[in-house]
Amino acid sequence: MLSREAASRKERQTARRITLARFPFQKTLEEFKFEALPHVEEALVLELATGEFIKRRENIVMIGNPGTGKSHLSIALGIKACTHGYSTRFFTAANLVTRLSEAQTEKRLGRMLKDLAKVNLLIIDELSYVSFPRPGAELLFQVIAERSERSSVIINTNLDFSKWEEIFGDHMLAAALVDRLTFKSHILNMNAESYRLKQRQKAKAG
Numbered sequence: 001m002l003s004r005e006a007a008s009r010k011e012r013q014t015a016r017r018i019t020l021a022r023f024p025f026q027k028t029l030e031e032f033k034f035e036a037l038p039h040v041e042e043a044l045v046l047e048l049a050t051g052e053f054i055k056r057r058e059n060i061v062m063i064g065n066p067g068t069g070k071s072h073l074s075i076a077l078g079i080k081a082c083t084h085g086y087s088t089r090f091f092t093a094a095n096l097v098t099r100l101s102e103a104q105t106e107k108r109l110g111r112m113l114k115d116l117a118k119v120n121l122l123i124i125d126e127l128s129y130v131s132f133p134r135p136g137a138e139l140l141f142q143v144i145a146e147r148s149e150r151s152s153v154i155i156n157t158n159l160d161f162s163k164w165e166e167i168f169g170d171h172m173l174a175a176a177l178v179d180r181l182t183f184k185s186h187i188l189n190m191n192a193e194s195y196r197l198k199q200r201q202k203a204k205a206g
Contacts, residue, residue, distance in 0.1 A: 019080035021123075024091050027072040028080060032094040037068065039189035048077055048186065051084035053152060054120055059181055063161075064190025070156035072121050073190075077154065084119035093127040096143070097136040104139065116143055123151050128159040128167055137168040141177050148180040155181065 005012055018026075019192060034042045047053075048060065060077070063069040077090045091099070102110040122143070132140065147153050159166065161182070164174040 012156045013085075014083050017085075018079060021028050021078055021082060021088040021090050023075050023078060024071075025075070027075045029073075029076045030081065032069060032076060037064075037190060039191065044186065045073070045077075045169060045188075051081050051086055053186065054081060054084075054086050057149055057152060057184065059152055059185040060188065061181060061185055062154070062156045062188045063158070063192050064188075064192065067159055068101070068190045068192045070190050071125050073188075074154045074156055078121060078123050081121045087118070088121040088123065089119045090125065091124045092125045093132075093140065094130045096124060097132050097140050100135055100139040100143065100145060104135075109139075113143065113146070115150070117146060119151065119187060121154065123154045123156075126169040127155055127157040128163075131167050131169060134169060137170065137173060141168070141173055144177060145180050148183070153181070172191065 030044070032045075034045070053060065060074075062074065064070060075090065078090060081088050100109065100112065103109040124144075143158060144153060144155075157164075161178045164178060165171050168174045168177065
């Protein structure tokens with residue numbers, strides 16, 4: 001009886017963490033097609049799914065062309081983190097910068113930064129689709145820099161590190177961010193043929 005109650009309580013807590021994470025959709029590792037990504041080691045991803053990288057305060061950076069599963073994999077790892085008891089938040093880079101800028105305008109930036117700092121795992125998706133004005137880039141830098149060696153972040157991008165200056169509009173800012181991110185990080189090469197494109201082509205052929 002007690003074990004059933006404990007299991008039920010754990011399920012409710014996990015469900016609450018998943019809700020608070022605000023994932024745009026739910027994806028699992030079981031659905032992920034590792035065979036489509038020759039450069040990604042399944043064994044490494046399964047180890048990351050244990051959540052130990054969060055305990056070690058490590059980061060994950062997924063670099064690859066669009067449509068290869070970066071969002072899927074980061075959400076799946078985020079859901080696993082929730083099941084292991086870690087608080088998680090998901091943002092697109094553009095949405096996070098917008099939220100930070102609004103908080104700054106409304107004089108509640110300090111509170112938002114404190115709230116983000118408390119999150120065990122922060123997932124930032126679609127870094128590179130939109131370049132940011134200098135104030136927004138500096139706010140994003142601040143969020144990521146303050147997590148260095150304190151808590152974990154997953155970042156998805158389609159630009160190599162050498163091109164991050166295009167996002168942040170400043171060489172020194174981009175270089176400093178890459179330096180902080182790549183310390184104690186797992187870099188996943190997600191370059192492959194777009195899964196979404198293959199699905200569309202298959203649908204047309206069918």
